[in-house]
Amino acid sequence: MSSDVARILGAAARGEFPPPDGSTTIVAQPNGRDAGVLSFTAHSVVFLDEDPDWIRAELAAASTDPLVASMTPRFHAALMARTGRYVNAVDLMTVAGALPGEPGIALREIEDKEHPRVARALKYREEVRVWAADGGVLIMGRGVAGRMEVAVEVDEGVRHRGLGRALATAARHLTPDAVVWAQNTPGNARSVRTFQAAGYRPVGAEALLVAGQDDGPELLSGLSRLPQPA
Incomplete structure (x- = not known):
């Protein structure tokens, strides 16, 4: 960068x-x-x-x-x-430093470029990688100015069990950079609390000017379906 x-x-x-x-x-x-x-x-x-x-x-x-x-x-x-x-x-x-070792949660990487999660992420990020866990998805890729960004999603049926926090923490183990970034809509308090519980600290706010059609607002604005941290 x-x-x-x-x-x-x-x-x-x-x-x-x-x-x-x-x-x-x-x-x-x-x-x-x-x-x-x-x-x-x-x-x-x-x-x-x-x-x-x-x-x-x-x-x-x-x-x-x-x-x-x-x-x-x-x-x-x-x-x-x-x-x-x-x-x-x-x-x-928000931003968090990289952590050593392997993630403390079982993940399986999705390598199919046609997978909906991968295809959508590729519209906004580069070097996209997506991992699935039981009940959740972890998405990483290079966004604004090449920074490494993370997004997570958690299924409705497994909320309130700490999975969102575990996925956000896993990104700190998987990032190839010294830090990893996340963007959270402030009104989505569960998302904000989850990432802060995973060690992400707030540094400012951003409003991105996005070109083209918006077919994935939750991916751009920081992940809307996160659980309360356990």
Whole structure:
């Protein structure tokens, strides 16, 4: 990962954040797919191949408070109208360090590229791998600026048994990188608690500008069917 966005995310994973000065940093998209807004404490990052003067004018019009302007519906609506993309959700960004050894849960990898879980994940991530467990699915792949991301799903009938936490923890053993990222919709409190119980810590928020049709919102916004941690 060599883009400005990758460097900003890498620093955040180490606990090094942009200055909390109420300003907004504007950088280029890391690739044609990834565009959006990152929000840290009192600092935002817009990664979008658009006129910086236009972006700053829209931020000023969105709110008189620079601390919240980048995450307002008005600013996101302006970005969508300008780019033809859409904002699926504002997500909580969380990150966790890699763990040694094998996962503490039995997993079987799904290698069929036509499998619905694999095919859908490939629309938004690269180097996708999917594992099945009894009652759940673990999905990993490279998303924004090449970061390794995890998503999990848990069947309705096996909730409240700690499976979501076990799958999220397994990703920390399986990641080839020093860290692994997860995105959680803040209103999905079960998902947030599950990933925090698995050692993922919040570092900020993000709103991605997604191109094309949305046929898997839960995959983009951080996994909607997670159990209460046991």
